[in-house]
Amino acid sequence: MPKISNRYVIFDVETTGFGPQRGARVIEIGAVLVENGKMISEFQSLINCGKAVSKPAQKVHGITDRMLFGQP
Secondary structure (H helix, E strand, O other), X not given: OOOOOOEEXXXXXXXXOOXXXXXXXXEEEEEEEEEOOEEEEEEEXXXXXXXXXXXXXXXXXXXOHHXXXXXX
């Protein structure tokens, strides 16, 4: 039986809206490295995709167009 790893990465993304079929684009990516149940390191980056963030999406994640200005 294969051994289950005690080291894994959890990813999270936030978008401009609700679904790619509606034109939503990724504006934030985050990742957390977990080892033996403890957070070892984390990464987070905002992404300026050139598309406005919808008001409903802003209410979910709190990311505004102003926050994306100047981001890669």
